Amino acid sequence: MKYLISVLFLLGLSISANAEFKVGFVYVGPVTDHGWTYQHDEGRKAVEAAGIKATYVESVQYGADSERVIRQLAQSGHDLIFTTSFGYMDPTNNVAKDFPNVKFEHATGYKMDHPNVSVYSARFYQGRTLLGHIAGKMTKTNTIGYIASFPIPEVIRGINAMTLAAQKVNPDIKTKIIWVFSWYDPGKEAEAAQALIDQGADIIMQHTDSTAAVQVAEKAGVWSFGQASDMQKFAPKSILTSIIDDWAPYYVERSIAARDGTWSQQNTWHGLKEGMVAMAPYNPAMGSDLVKEVEQLQKDLASGKANSFTGPIYDQKGNLLVAEGSVADDGLLGGMKVYVKGVEGDVPQ
Amino acid sequence: MEVQLIKIEKRNDVSRSIFLLTPILAIFLTLFGGGIIFYALGFNPLEALKFFFITPISDLYGLSELLLKATPLCLIAIGLSFCFKSNNWNIGAEGQLIFGGIVGGGVALLFYNHDGFYVLPIIILSGAVGGMVFAMIPAILKTFFNTNEILVSLMLVYVAKLLLDYLVVGPWSNPEGFNFPETRQFSASARMPILFDGLRIHAGIFITLVTVFLSWLILYKTYLGFQIKVSGLSLKTANYAGYKGKIMIIIVFMISGACAGIAGVGEITGPIGQLHRNISPDYGFTAIIVAFLGRLNPVGIIFASLIVALTYLGAETAQIFLQIPKYTGQVFQGMILFFLLASDYLLFFKIKFLGLKKNDI
Numbered sequence: 001m002k003y004l005i006s007v008l009f010l011l012g013l014s015i016s017a018n019a020e021f022k023v024g025f026v027y028v029g030p031v032t033d034h035g036w037t038y039q040h041d042e043g044r045k046a047v048e049a050a051g052i053k054a055t056y057v058e059s060v061q062y063g064a065d066s067e068r069v070i071r072q073l074a075q076s077g078h079d080l081i082f083t084t085s086f087g088y089m090d091p092t093n094n095v096a097k098d099f100p101n102v103k104f105e106h107a108t109g110y111k112m113d114h115p116n117v118s119v120y121s122a123r124f125y126q127g128r129t130l131l132g133h134i135a136g137k138m139t140k141t142n143t144i145g146y147i148a149s150f151p152i153p154e155v156i157r158g159i160n161a162m163t164l165a166a167q168k169v170n171p172d173i174k175t176k177i178i179w180v181f182s183w184y185d186p187g188k189e190a191e192a193a194q195a196l197i198d199q200g201a202d203i204i205m206q207h208t209d210s211t212a213a214v215q216v217a218e219k220a221g222v223w224s225f226g227q228a229s230d231m232q233k234f235a236p237k238s239i240l241t242s243i244i245d246d247w248a249p250y251y252v253e254r255s256i257a258a259r260d261g262t263w264s265q266q267n268t269w270h271g272l273k274e275g276m277v278a279m280a281p282y283n284p285a286m287g288s289d290l291v292k293e294v295e296q297l298q299k300d301l302a303s304g305k306a307n308s309f310t311g312p313i314y315d316q317k318g319n320l321l322v323a324e325g326s327v328a329d330d331g332l333l334g335g336m337k338v339y340v341k342g343v344e345g346d347v348p349q
Numbered sequence: 350m351e352v353q354l355i356k357i358e359k360r361n362d363v364s365r366s367i368f369l370l371t372p373i374l375a376i377f378l379t380l381f382g383g384g385i386i387f388y389a390l391g392f393n394p395l396e397a398l399k400f401f402f403i404t405p406i407s408d409l410y411g412l413s414e415l416l417l418k419a420t421p422l423c424l425i426a427i428g429l430s431f432c433f434k435s436n437n438w439n440i441g442a443e444g445q446l447i448f449g450g451i452v453g454g455g456v457a458l459l460f461y462n463h464d465g466f467y468v469l470p471i472i473i474l475s476g477a478v479g480g481m482v483f484a485m486i487p488a489i490l491k492t493f494f495n496t497n498e499i500l501v502s503l504m505l506v507y508v509a510k511l512l513l514d515y516l517v518v519g520p521w522s523n524p525e526g527f528n529f530p531e532t533r534q535f536s537a538s539a540r541m542p543i544l545f546d547g548l549r550i551h552a553g554i555f556i557t558l559v560t561v562f563l564s565w566l567i568l569y570k571t572y573l574g575f576q577i578k579v580s581g582l583s584l585k586t587a588n589y590a591g592y593k594g595k596i597m598i599i600i601v602f603m604i605s606g607a608c609a610g611i612a613g614v615g616e617i618t619g620p621i622g623q624l625h626r627n628i629s630p631d632y633g634f635t636a637i638i639v640a641f642l643g644r645l646n647p648v649g650i651i652f653a654s655l656i657v658a659l660t661y662l663g664a665e666t667a668q669i670f671l672q673i674p675k676y677t678g679q680v681f682q683g684m685i686l687f688f689l690l691a692s693d694y695l696l697f698f699k700i701k702f703l704g705l706k707k708n709d710i
Binding site for chain 2: 024030061067068071072075087152
């Protein structure tokens with residue numbers, strides 16, 4: 001009898017736990033990074049605003065911890081779980097196998113081992129093209145400093161897109177890169193920014209998540225760009241614009257789909273056209289002509305009239321990557337491993 | 350102007366039972382301090398503490414995760430206790446863990462797609478040797494060149510981290526992995542056997558338990574253990590008694606490094622299954638807290654590792670259910686150590702107020 005009661009009790013618990021539809025988020029950094037994780041959390045808040053409960057766990061390390069966190073979210077009654085960094089790829093798929101009724105969405109990865117896993121990412125490189133155009137026009141030293149995180153295709157794609165666009169308006173451009181091997185390490189990012197400025201860069205941009213680099217640029221009096229989020233208030237004079245990742249519409253759409261039972265496996269890669277990549281207001285210091293030019297380019301990239309990777313494109317060794325008159329396909333972009341001509345140094349191998 | 354004079358006196362009559370009980374006092378003070386912090390953050394302290402310390406281990410999966418997390422902490426802390434007992438300050442267990450992981454992981458990659466019962470033991474052994482060799486660097490430098498082992502072992506952590514970075518980004522990165530900084534997933538023969546279906550707790554826990562028993566045997570039942578303790582209490586006495594102090598330094602570092610190396614291998618062949626840059630969330634440093642909280646005693650260290658492991662899990666559940674910032678876990682670890690050191694101080698020293706005196710200055 002006692003046994004029966006406890007079973008009924010547990011049953012009741014599990015039913016009440018599953019009663020409410022819940023969405024969970026796993027973040028790689030703190031929600032206060034004012035960059036990557038901050039933007040994902042803005043997306044989460046939009047889900048809450050749509051009337052769906054959405055919780056999060058921040059600063060989840062890659063490695064053994066991430067799988068436990070994802071599993072705990074699945075176990076504690078979350079029906080849809082967004083894992084928002086590339087290092088959660090295998091753990092997400094591992095947990096998805098054991099929770100077929102829970103939906104999983106992994107950002108910036110490529111593995112969908114189970115029908116309840118989707119992947120999604122944004123075409124950040126389209127924003128990089130705009131930054132490259134501005135940088136090529138604004139630089140006096142013809143040297144662009146770039147703080148990079150990990151040598152994965154997503155980051156290399158951004159470096160290449162930026163360099164190609166800068167070369168188009170300024171053939172003498174050189175891109176100097178410092179790899180910090182972290183997504184979020186304000187100390188390292190600041191050091192890297194200073195080192196690049198010391199090497200003659202008068203434009204600083206970064207593929208890392210904190211505001212450290214733009215703050216260093218502001219102090220040194222060089223131009224900079226915000227990453228992932230509008231960082232204007234951290235460097236009001238120095239920032240020319242920011243690439244904004246706007247995850248909110250996607251998160252709301254997918255959460256509602258999961259709640260209403262219309263969710264299906266997808267591989268999403270949205271850009272300027274869909275609004276997943278957006279640009280912060282342009283700094284008037286650019287001059288109204290340049291602002292108009294860039295706004296036109298932004299429209300053309302969104303409509304497909306312009307493309308970030310239009311041939312001819314050569315790699316550092318002079319091998320042809322994309323022929324004249326054609327554009328790079330998603331296969332080449334997804335596996336991009338080499339720098340284009342004009343980037344200094346080697347991809348860490 | 351008058352000032353209060355304070356005199357600090359050493360106590361000579363510290364009882365052993367109180368010495369062993371202070372960690373428990375420290376834990377209670379931490380719970381109390383934690384409650385105050387939760388209250389200040391606007392949460393119901395009792396509810397928050399419940400989500401922090403009870404919810405994470407209220408089911409089988411949670412218990413398995415607790416043991417999974419405690420396994421490397423306990424193993425490293427046991428190794429460190431040999432060093433700390435003999436006054437050798439090995440602060441670089443994190444580096445020894447990583448280097449052991451690198452060597453063990455390298456062997457695992459060598460045996461990629463290779464079956465055989467001998468694969469895993471070879472990996473574990475090579476990880477132990479890796480950690481051991483890496484720990485011998487500060488030991489040998491200390492014995493022959495009189496360098497400071499705290500600095501050398503600490504700085505070697507960065508050497509190990511950078512070496513791991515280099516390997517997973519470059520030569521060992523997964524050829525099919527789109528340049529992501531990680532190796533291939535190891536083959537099944539190179540993975541720790543899972544003890545229960547659906548849980549992540551693996552055979553590594555037996556290695557830890559055997560090590561705990563062996564270290565108890567060595568420390569309390571052998572001549573070597575006696576030598577280690579005597580040199581910790583007084584190096585001069587040890588030398589006078591004819592113990593070979595230099596060899597002892599190298600031996601305790603080797604034991605400590607081997608334990609850390611095995612812990613590293615346990616992580617990569619257990620829950621992780623590959624090498625990448627984040628094979629350890631600073632287990633090597635957290636184990637220092639564990640070693641002291643456990644009073645450098647094998648049984649104490651078992652309990653200490655469970656408690657510290659719980660602060661990791663609790664921080665996650667507290668965030669999932671109450672959205673309490675995750676860094677409270679680290680705050681709790683810091684508070685435990687703070688209260689332990691503070692109560693130790695008051696335990697060993699008497700503070701005497703000598704009354705008000707005229708200040709001439």
